[in-house]
Amino acid sequence: MIQAAIVTIGDEILIGQITDTNSAHISRALGALGISVTRMESIGDDDATIYETLSKALRQYDLVLTTGGLGPTKDDITKEVLRRLSGSTGYRENAGQLAMVYEILHTRGLEVLDSNKAQALVPDNCEVIVNRRGTAPIMVFRFGEGNCRLKDEPERRATLYSLPGVPYEALAALEDIQADIRAHYPVGKICHKNIMVYGLAESALAERIAAWEDALPENLHLAYLPNTLTGVRLRLSAYDCGDASMLDAQLPELRRLLGAMIYAEEDTDLPTVIGQLLRQKGLTMSAAESCTGGTISQLMTSVPGCSDYYLGSVTSYANAIKEKVLGVPQDIIARYGAVSSECVAKMAEGVRKLTGSDVSVATSGIAGPGGGTPDKPVGLVWIGVSGPHGTHTASFTYKNARAQNIQRFAATALNLLRLELLEL
Amino acid sequence: MIQAAIVTIGDEILIGQITDTNSAHISRALGALGISVTRMESIGDDDATIYETLSKALRQYDLVLTTGGLGPTKDDITKEVLRRLSGSTGYRENAGQLAMVYEILHTRGLEVLDSNKAQALVPDNCEVIVNRRGTAPIMVFRFGEGNCRLKDEPERRATLYSLPGVPYEALAALEDIQADIRAHYPVGKICHKNIMVYGLAESALAERIAAWEDALPENLHLAYLPNTLTGVRLRLSAYDCGDASMLDAQLPELRRLLGAMIYAEEDTDLPTVIGQLLRQKGLTMSAAESCTGGTISQLMTSVPGCSDYYLGSVTSYANAIKEKVLGVPQDIIARYGAVSSECVAKMAEGVRKLTGSDVSVATSGIAGPGGGTPDKPVGLVWIGVSGPHGTHTASFTYKNARAQNIQRFAATALNLLRLELLEL
Numbered sequence: 001m002i003q004a005a006i007v008t009i010g011d012e013i014l015i016g017q018i019t020d021t022n023s024a025h026i027s028r029a030l031g032a033l034g035i036s037v038t039r040m041e042s043i044g045d046d047d048a049t050i051y052e053t054l055s056k057a058l059r060q061y062d063l064v065l066t067t068g069g070l071g072p073t074k075d076d077i078t079k080e081v082l083r084r085l086s087g088s089t090g091y092r093e094n095a096g097q098l099a100m101v102y103e104i105l106h107t108r109g110l111e112v113l114d115s116n117k118a119q120a121l122v123p124d125n126c127e128v129i130v131n132r133r134g135t136a137p138i139m140v141f142r143f144g145e146g147n148c149r150l151k152d153e154p155e156r157r158a159t160l161y162s163l164p165g166v167p168y169e170a171l172a173a174l175e176d177i178q179a180d181i182r183a184h185y186p187v188g189k190i191c192h193k194n195i196m197v198y199g200l201a202e203s204a205l206a207e208r209i210a211a212w213e214d215a216l217p218e219n220l221h222l223a224y225l226p227n228t229l230t231g232v233r234l235r236l237s238a239y240d241c242g243d244a245s246m247l248d249a250q251l252p253e254l255r256r257l258l259g260a261m262i263y264a265e266e267d268t269d270l271p272t273v274i275g276q277l278l279r280q281k282g283l284t285m286s287a288a289e290s291c292t293g294g295t296i297s298q299l300m301t302s303v304p305g306c307s308d309y310y311l312g313s314v315t316s317y318a319n320a321i322k323e324k325v326l327g328v329p330q331d332i333i334a335r336y337g338a339v340s341s342e343c344v345a346k347m348a349e350g351v352r353k354l355t356g357s358d359v360s361v362a363t364s365g366i367a368g369p370g371g372g373t374p375d376k377p378v379g380l381v382w383i384g385v386s387g388p389h390g391t392h393t394a395s396f397t398y399k400n401a402r403a404q405n406i407q408r409f410a411a412t413a414l415n416l417l418r419l420e421l422l423e424l
Numbered sequence: 425m426i427q428a429a430i431v432t433i434g435d436e437i438l439i440g441q442i443t444d445t446n447s448a449h450i451s452r453a454l455g456a457l458g459i460s461v462t463r464m465e466s467i468g469d470d471d472a473t474i475y476e477t478l479s480k481a482l483r484q485y486d487l488v489l490t491t492g493g494l495g496p497t498k499d500d501i502t503k504e505v506l507r508r509l510s511g512s513t514g515y516r517e518n519a520g521q522l523a524m525v526y527e528i529l530h531t532r533g534l535e536v537l538d539s540n541k542a543q544a545l546v547p548d549n550c551e552v553i554v555n556r557r558g559t560a561p562i563m564v565f566r567f568g569e570g571n572c573r574l575k576d577e578p579e580r581r582a583t584l585y586s587l588p589g590v591p592y593e594a595l596a597a598l599e600d601i602q603a604d605i606r607a608h609y610p611v612g613k614i615c616h617k618n619i620m621v622y623g624l625a626e627s628a629l630a631e632r633i634a635a636w637e638d639a640l641p642e643n644l645h646l647a648y649l650p651n652t653l654t655g656v657r658l659r660l661s662a663y664d665c666g667d668a669s670m671l672d673a674q675l676p677e678l679r680r681l682l683g684a685m686i687y688a689e690e691d692t693d694l695p696t697v698i699g700q701l702l703r704q705k706g707l708t709m710s711a712a713e714s715c716t717g718g719t720i721s722q723l724m725t726s727v728p729g730c731s732d733y734y735l736g737s738v739t740s741y742a743n744a745i746k747e748k749v750l751g752v753p754q755d756i757i758a759r760y761g762a763v764s765s766e767c768v769a770k771m772a773e774g775v776r777k778l779t780g781s782d783v784s785v786a787t788s789g790i791a792g793p794g795g796g797t798p799d800k801p802v803g804l805v806w807i808g809v810s811g812p813h814g815t816h817t818a819s820f821t822y823k824n825a826r827a828q829n830i831q832r833f834a835a836t837a838l839n840l841l842r843l844e845l846l847e848l
Contacts, residue, residue: 012649014461016451017691019443023466027440037438038473040466042447049462072627073648074637109824113631114713133824135627166650168828202558203496207537213498224497225436226590235441287739293725294718297739301717304793304826311744315711315721315740321736321779325749354744369728399531400557402728404592 002185004030004063006040007053009078010165013042014066022163022170029174035063041327045069050081058150058158063181064188068165070136072115079123079139082162086141086148087191088123096130097122097137104135127341129176129367134169138162140180148374191238194248194267197258198231198415205232212253220250221363228407229299230269231415263418270414271299271306277421279310283358285417287313288326290338291365291381295410311355316347326350339364339376344384352386359387359424361417367405381409385420392420426609428454428487431477433502434589437466437492444585446491446594454600459487469493470601474505482567482574482582483752485604492589494560496539503547503563506586510565510572511696512547520548520554521561528559550586553600558593562586564604583608615662618691619684622655622839629656629682636677644674652831654693654721655839687842693732695723695836701845702733707782709841711737712750712775714762715789715805719834735779740771750774763788763800765817768808776810783811783848785841791829805833809844816844 006026012018020042038061043049050069057064069078083091105112119135122128125148129138129182141148146159161177162172181187197205204215213222216236218273225233234254236247255262263273272349278285287296297313300306316322319338323330328346336342347362365381372378379398384391394416398408430450436442444466451461462485467473473494481488493502507515522544543559546552546846549572553562565572568581585601587594605611621629626648628791631636637646640660649657658678660671679686687697702709711720721737724730740746744763745752753772757780771786796802803822808815818840822832 011645011647012659013448014451014464015455015659016448016453016461017647017649017657018651019445019448020464021443023438024443025441029439029440031439037440038468040444041437042464044462059681073630075645075647093616098509104823107821108625109821110625110628113627115631116627125715168825172825201532201534203537203540204534206497207539221435221499223435223441223499224495227442233441234434235439289718289721293730294713294721294739296714297718298722299742301739302827302830306717307741312739312741312749313718313741314749315736317725317731317737318735318779325736325738325778354749355742382816395529397533399528401592401596403726406726 002035002187003061004035004065005057005061006037007057007066008040008042008043008165009050009066009068011044011075014044021167023268024101025167025171025174026065026079029178030063030198031190031312033178034190035165035181035182035187045075045077047077048083050078051085054085054160055150057159059153059156061211062158062185064158064160064163065163066160067163067170070162070164072119072135078162082126082141082160083123085150086123086125086143087151088125088147090124091121092124094120094122094128094137097128100130101135105335112406115342119384122414129173131164131169131173133172134164136164136169138164138176139175153245191241191244191247193236193244193265195234195236195254195262196231196264196268197234197261198263198270198411199412200232200262202232209254212257216250217246220247227353228404229411231411233267239271247306259386260419260422263415270418271303271388272423274300274414274418275303275309277418281424282416283421283424284311286311286355286357286360288347288360288362289313289315290317290322290347291367292363292410292413293317295406296361296363296413299410299414302383311357314351314354323345326354337376338383339366341382341395344382345386345391345393347385348384349393359417359420360386361385361413363413364410365409367402367409379405383416385416387420387424389420389423426459426487427483427485428459428489429485430461431481431488431490431565432464432466432589433469433474433490433492435468436497438468445591445809446589449591449595449598450489454487455614457602457605458614459605459611460614469499469501470503471501474724475509478505478509478584479574483577483580483586486582486609488582488584489587490584491594494586494588496543496559502586506550506563506565506584507547509574510547510549510567511575512549512571514548515545516548518544518546518552518561520551523688524554524556525559526820528755553597553604553674555588555593555597557596558588558590560593562588562597562600585668615665615668615671617660617662617668617689619658619678619686620654620688620692621658622686622694622699622835623685624656625651626656633678635683636681640674641670642814644671652828653835655835657691675785684843684846693844694835695727696806698838698842698845699727699730699733700723705744705845705848707845707848708733708735708782710735710775710779710784712771712784712786713737713739714741714771714787715791716787716830716837719830720785720787720837723834723838726741735781736814738778746771750778755787761800763790763804763806765806768806769810769815772808772815773812783809783841783844785809785837787833789833789838791826791833804827805836807837807840809840811844811848813844813847
């Protein structure tokens with residue numbers, strides 16, 4: 001079995017100034033080829049540490065993927081360490097990457113500086129995958145081939161892929177890297193099946209499906225992956241599987257246990273599923289957001305092509321906007337407060353009328369940290385859904401920090417909208 | 425110098441299904457105590473791997489912080505591994521955590537299941553920091569004390585903190601962990617100074633401040649931390665510093681070189697700075713969003729207390745909403761298109777009038793992946809800012825994927841709004 005390690009390089013990661021998102025993306029790309037990542041490591045921009053960590057990893061794993069340390073500034077030293085580690089004696093210019101440096105900077109209306117041009121220089125014993133989104137080339141070092149060798153173990157074979165640290169640059173290179181791995185290694189297969197569930201906490205879900213889980217064949221592995229925005233993802237995995245039929249056989253019983261709480265049987269999210277439902281049914285939607293402050297709209301518009309069914313939204317943060325723009329009667333807010341069943345019902349109806357959408361969703365709640373009362377504590381949200389079958393409201397209370405509360409309010413609202421769409 | 429390592433545990437990390445955000449938060453909390461994190465590692469929910477990795481880390485580092493593997497489901501095995509690793513022979517119930525389990529589940533309206541109660545059981549040789557946001561306790565193992573010992577090196581002293589994997593639970597524990605470290609270790613100090621810059625790409629920024637950077641005293645270290653939403657953060661660090669005055673002395677020249685592109689001299693973001701400016705000046709704002717789809721509103725409302733200055737927004741994704749709700753004249757869109765200087769000017773003016781805000785910002789662009797033309801390519805955005813000094817517009821072109829384009833559009837719009845506020 002091919003073993004891989006990911007090493008992310010950068011003081012900014014170790015010191016906690018940025019979060020490493022690259023490792024997860026790289027791991028998924030390798031997983032799709034059936035290659036397991038056994039270890040992820042993050043180290044600083046320190047010459048000796050980079051040298052030792054990579055030198056050790058190349059002795060232990062077949063594939064080592066690194067990100068970071070390739071920028072044009074002085075704190076980036078990965079390329080020079082790789083040159084020494086691989087036994088290269090000098091740099092050469094990569095024409096493809098140099099052309100890309102010019103294209104990218106010209107598009108951005110920027111001058112091409114010497115430091116930018118230097119980005120296209122690479123150790124003379126590596127291959128280059130052109131980075132189409134940034135100036136630093138992706139370098140491929142095939143240790144144990146030609147003049148690319150570990151000093152004290154020259155026959156050791158392993159491949160090192162050096163990717164840029166900027167996430168959208170690293171991501172864009174993954175398909176090319178997958179193709180390169182396929183061309184050089186015999187790749188097996190791990191099968192996964194993802195089941196997306198919204199509406200049960202992890203422990204309650206585990207309890208509900210305990211008997212089913214206990215009866216799973218031994219070579220299947222179940223993982224619970226809770227996420228504020230997407231609910232719980234159940235990931236069922238089979239190792240060295242021929243096809244996914246063994247996984248599929250487990251699904252009928254799971255569907256019976258969870259019903260409409262299962263919103264998809266693939267790795268997706270609520271905005272995508274809602275978009276699919278709206279498109280199928282030829283319906284349009286809108287949103288009126290108070291406490292969620294634009295999050296529902298932002299989530300819905302993250303899906304490409306959403307303009308087919310998403311008309312727009314009003315963020316009515318101030319009560320005056322609820323009244324003036326959404327037409328919530330003043331006495332509703334005076335009598336019941338802005339965080340009330342009555343108010344979200346009027347907000348949902350108001351935005352539906354304003355935009356002419358078929359369905360709508362509205363939120364009003366208290367995200368915190370301040371603003372709660374004994375009657376209406378921080379974490380309370382009222383959600384309204386309006387459509388051809390009328391207007392429904394429901395309330396939920398969560399006990400999180402502000403950012404989590406906002407995300408949970410938005411996700412719960414989207415889930416209620418989804419359940420309503422299933423009835424239409 | 426106290427050395428620390430962070431080990432995150434969970435198949436979901438290794439397989440790339442979730443991104444590890446805990447390590448960055450933990451590292452910042454340790455950095456505030458002057459403790460350097462030398463290595464971050466992620467490993468799977470595998471008994472032998474957890475045992476070996478932690479056993480090795482405890483021999484190498486003074487502090488080892490782990491997250492994950494503490495959930496109520498069968499795939500979580502960290503607690504049992506820690507029991508064996510530390511030489512504990514059994515579990516005891518922690519009353520404080522058990523009370524919290526009941527409180528949390530009752531608040532959420534959930535039954536307390538046996539699997540939940542089991543969360544309050546801990547190895548009998550660890551101390552507990554109660555997790556106030558979740559059911560899994562934070563465990564503190566003081567290796568080399570009492571009956572908490574490594575089997576083959578019983579005198580070795582090191583502390584292991586086991587945190588939950590759920591990020592907002594782990595975060596809430598960090599202050600208690602900092603206090604515990606202060607109580608048990610002599611802590612030194614690293615000084616950092618963050619300078620937030622928006623409006624220059626990393627390489628252009630490096631070129632502009634190259635002479636200043638070259639002249640920095642040797643014990644100062646500069647890092648460039650680019651981020652789509654916050655621009656480039658310059659982090660100037662001094663190790664073993666007494667106070668921050670050595671860092672402060674470098675700032676006047678940097679201010680002269682960068683001017684208003686510096687939007688803060690602390691680690692913050694554009695929505696927070698805009699909120700401060702609005703509050704200082706007693707002004708209110710609103711937003712009209714097309715291509716950014718609610719992102720500007722979502723960012724502005726992520727700041728607690730924003731209701732003092734943030735009135736609301738309209739996401740006018742469909743052109744009909746631009747006309748009907750924001751009052752953009754139909755012939756403007758017909759003549760110039762929705763992605764035009766003329767349209768964003770009318771959108772900004774329209775939402776300002778609709779909400780009665782003092783200032784407003786509007787966006788219309790093409791986030792992609794589809795929808796571009798030779799004249800108006802994917803990545804083009806028009807931004808309008810309206811206020812007491814009139815309405816200004818500007819256009820930018822970025823060459824990213826959809827999600828990045830949307831974030832960059834929103835950040836650029838916020839920056840233009842900030843520059844306008846500086847003039848008021």
